[in-house]
Amino acid sequence: MLFIVLGLGLIVLLTEFLAKGAHRVGIVGWICLIFSLCVFVAPLGVVLAGDFNIVIPNTLGFTFGILQIILYYV
Secondary structure (H helix, E strand, O other): OHHHHHHHHHHHHHHHHHOOHHHHHHHHHHHHHHHHHHHHHOOHHHHOOOOHHHHHHHHHHHHHHHHHHHHHHO
16 A cells, blocks of 8 residues: 555656646557556456456457447447
């Protein structure tokens, strides 16, 4: 818990004082992208374990998510 609070505080302080304007928005956007990827890719690690009650919903969700992204860009 302490690591999360200190990490988030460090990100806020560094982006606040070291980056300005649109550059700050870009930095924070990339940080959010990395955290989002970590959150949404983490359940795919369970797929490697082989429990079918977990593998099937995660695989289907991942597949449909990719299809949704493709349809969004089309």
